[in-house]
Amino acid sequence: MPIDAMDLDLPMRSAWILLGMAGLVFLAIMVAWAIAIERIWSGRPVIPTRSGDPVPWGGPQVFACFFLWQVATLAAASVLRARRGADAEPNLIDAMGAVALINLAVLIVLPALLSRWNKARAIDFGLARNRVGRDVMLGVLTAIFCLPLVYSVQFMAILVWPPTAHPLQEMLFEERSPWVMVLAFFSAVIFAPAAEELLFRGILQGWLEKRFGVTRTAIAQAEITDPTMIELQPGLDPRVANLTALVVPAAIFALVHFGQWPAPLPLFVLAIGLGLLYRRTKSIVAPIAAHATFNGLSTVAMIVVVSMLPKVDPDVVPMPGEPGVSAPEGEAVEPEAESIQTGESAESAARPTRQSHPNVESV
Template structure:
């Protein structure tokens, strides 16, 4: 009964948000106002190094621990296995955060990148959180609807979801919440929206020579992307994000739709916090539904 009330509330709020958004479109306005900024200073090399470092450190961590996130429905984990899985989850989260810190530090040292370059504005934290909540209300129902349709024919297989579904122990649940609701949104939005899409937008701008696009350059000029900036960087970053989840069954399809919305938010605001809020709320709702059911 409580679940139905929550679903009805979500759908009602989503409908109200979409009425406002469609009214904006009819008035000739964008869903989210475009905020121009100078091109990001980093190059393809910085994107490649961050993603390579993530893969390398994750592989080293798993090889050192000698385990991965595993779960068999017919074999509940014993206490030692629970401890190992807990260590793996927290190690992967820590590795991801280390990669973000190293990447941000490197970019700051090489280019003296500002907070705006990196998708952050302390002055707009409250408005960005509010924008993220509104965007969540707009994106969550269609994303969940696509997911519900697909799982009728294809099994969804997310390792963290499977782990706590068959082993609902408090330490594992807490670790999964930290990983999925806090760490993953921060890391993935930085890598795919900030780092990758930011660079793709510079590529689409077409004003830099190939060497600058590869190695990067601190562009202190006040040049900014035009309001009619290319949309394909949103699609490319969204597809890259989604295809990395292809081992999770059909999940990559609704994730692609979600990532299009997240990419649009970044394209319009050039800040990461709205997308992080959407991503975190969506993961939190998915876990809440699982835990309640």
């Protein structure tokens, strides 16, 4: 039976645009997998390993960075609560703007503090002018390579748990102005990936790899000679050290996005890929590019769909391709500090959750 626009609940033009986008993404995935298979077939590593020195900061500085991040989150929540009054409903645009400002502050303040405390340099974050372009390309290809893995986990997860609405989707439904779309793009595609990769990969994983003896120089040397050359903490197995330094940041990263359950499950898979990318390149540039690519594909698709839907009550408009389930009524309201951190409003947690776009990344 032929399918028309009424069957899709979308203008046919929207369906063709989304189909074209899906085709381009599928083609890009095929290219990324072909490159990876060719490198494996020829005996080369999929991601080349670079050498480098351990990061100069230690545990107290890592704790201080995460503490300051949480203080900024709580302060932003307090300011927003004071601005709107005790009885007023939370404003998603204000919350998303606060998230963007917090992430921008993280990118400016934390490197400056680490520079002052530990004499950290740009190269300690892997920032080298002569390899930024290569790292960006490697990050984009890694994100595209990981897409089938991440979304397969997401698909299986939403078969078990009802997905919660993404805060970015809610904001775009409530206000579809060009300014809001620009805010969504900058917050989700630029500021959030850069700040989160700085925190979780650059600062936390970098310190864990030093703490557990998975030093940057030792990794590269051991691949050429003997794995036993890696100097570990006494009694620590090399595989345990490698796994711990990789899994702990990925797990914390996933838990930060717990408000969009079951998003933490596929996000954990994504974070493992980002961690491996950071370990191999010794740079936060490649993970930032991969994270931004992942967020960008989801955000652009969301903007296209929302902008082409008729403007009606967002509580009754499903996104195309959704599994047709929503969260149960009476869901508990999350603390406002968490809503600021993840971009989710308290209002959305208190009411029946809208059906979710298949985007697993939080802003």
